[in-house]
Amino acid sequence: xxxxxxxxxxxxxIITIAxxxxxxxxxxxxxxxxxxxxxxxxxxxxISFFYFFQKQKLEETRLMKELITDFxxxxxSLNETLNDILRKGDEDHPVELDQNDRTSAQx
Numbered sequence: 001x002x003x004x005x006x007x008x009x010x011x012x013x014i015i016t017i018a019x020x021x022x023x024x025x026x027x028x029x030x031x032x033x034x035x036x037x038x039x040x041x042x043x044x045x046x047i048s049f050f051y052f053f054q055k056q057k058l059e060e061t062r063l064m065k066e067l068i069t070d071f072x073x074x075x076x077s078l079n080e081t082l083n084d085i086l087r088k089g090d091e092d093h094p095v096e097l098d099q100n101d102r103t104s105a106q107x
Contacts, residue, residue, distance in 0.1 A: 012053050019046030 023042025030038065 012050060016046040016050040019043065019049070 020043045023039035023046075026042065027036055027039035
């Protein structure tokens with residue numbers, strides 16, 4: 001459900017606007033005494049839903065950025081070692097990896 005809402009941002013906006021319109025309709029139908037309280041409840045509920053949804057999406061995006069940055073830094077630190085292992089042998093003359101190379105490749 002969450003991923004569906006992330007994919008269809010328009011649905012979240014429509015739900016928010018619909019809750020605000022429903023609150024205004026209750027205000028008009030019920031009258032001045034109780035209507036403004038219901039309108040305020042519907043409006044704040046819709047706005048809260050929209051805020052929560054956007055905050056959740058932002059946090060997941062931030063997490064993905066941190067993970068990708070971490071993975072890239074790990075690869076950058078291993079890149080030269082892996083290239084050295086690759087250069088040790090070629091297709092015609094394969095080379096057996098020593099313990100140090102195996103340890104580097106398993107990080």
